[in-house]
Amino acid sequence: MEMKILVLNCGSSSVKYKLFNMDTHEVLAQGGVEKLGLPGSFLKFTQPDGKKVILEKEMPEHNAAIEFILSVLTDDKYGCIKSFNEIDAVGHRVVHGGEAFSSSVEITPEVIGKMVECIDLAPLHNPPNLKGIRAMSALIPGIRQVGVFDTAFHQTMPDYAYMYGLPYSLYKKYGIRRYGFHGTSHRYVSKRACDILGVPYEEQRIITAHVGNGGSITAIKNGKSVDTSMGLTPVEGLLMGTRCGDVDAGALSFIMDKEGMDGAGLSDLINKRSGVAGLSGISSDMREIEAAVAAGNPRAIMTLNVYNYRIKKYIGAYAAAMGGCDILVWTGGVGENQWATRRAVCENMEYMGMKIDVEKNEGMCGEEMVISTPDSKVTIIVVPTDEEFMIAADTLEILDKK
Helix, strand or coil, X not given: CCCEXXXXXXXXXXXXXXXXXXXXXXXXXXXXXXXXXXXXXXXEEECCCCCEEEEECCCCCHHHXXXXXXXXXXXXXXXXXXXXXXXXXEEEEECCCCCCCCCCEECCHHHHHHHHHCHHXXXXXXXXXXHHHHHHHHHCCCCEEEEEECCHHHHHCCHHHHCCCCCHHHHHHHCCCCCCCCHHHHHHHHHHHHHHXXXXXXXXXXXXXXXXXXXXXXXXXXXXXXXXXXXXXXXXXXXXXXXXXXXXXXXXXXHHHHHCCCHHHHHHHHHHCCHHHXXXXXXXXXXXXXXXXXXXXXXXXXXXXXXXXXXXXXXXXXXXXXXXXXXXXXXXXXXXXXXXXXXXXXXXCHHHCECECHHHHCCCCCCCEECEXXXXXXXXXXXXXXXXXXXXXXXXXXXXXX
């Protein structure tokens, strides 16, 4: 009997899915619903032969989207399973687990209760994650489900790394502290890097750079996350596609006064109108920024410099926090593909034992590869992230224990 696990990542207007055969690690089906709840909603998926298929359908909410995904998975023409019963379990990506979850867990009414309590911390992300869980329970009654939290891996951070310099009462009252995100990705690529290099995970000082439209850097010492660049929300840290990253909090209250802005307006500014897009005035897409840099656009050049500089600064900070660094891992859309950013960040880091192999790095996209020189004390490696597989593996492990 083959073990099949469906992985769901439910956003506010999208549902991404992947169906895995866990015996062979093969991806049986993958795709996603986009424009959910909007006019022109559609399901886009890749067939086994690599062809992309788009099916348009009116999908007002998550139940309809997940029902449509399941109907396509069991469809005579497009499907890969005969009935829903072939799905052994569902693994869900859940954005915010607060302090309640330090590892992946099987979903129970009690777990759902704790997830509801975390909604305040991630009002945009947690409600759709919960809708996905409830939709699966309604569509396949009794199916076992597991929640895998973006924040869980970082729950090992010490208090001096996660506390802000705000009144302690606000931490007690609202849980205001640093939580960090992309935890599933940081955990996967750091472990995978050690497997590739044949070194013990529990004995390394690793810096993982998950750089994409959203980006975060994590310091992992002896197998545990000890610091990470995102905070209470995914706005802190690096310069991102549309998020500002680190900014003086005083500048924000200044802008609110000057622009007559409320909290929602400020949130929109720092989440959706800032970052690479806001600074460059061109786009949130790094490929378009690189093209503008090549054409000599001064604002694009400045934006790219800010972007690269932030990453470099965090790597230096985390090497200091861990008393050195043995491995630097690049992942995420930019980390895996934009070799010019990897080079800009890793250059002139010889003082801390980091030497990039410029030839090896150049043009290298989307594959597992060591890109440091043989005499570099720090191994620099690119590891494409596979968060969905990690979610499926966690789901399998939790169900096997019971």
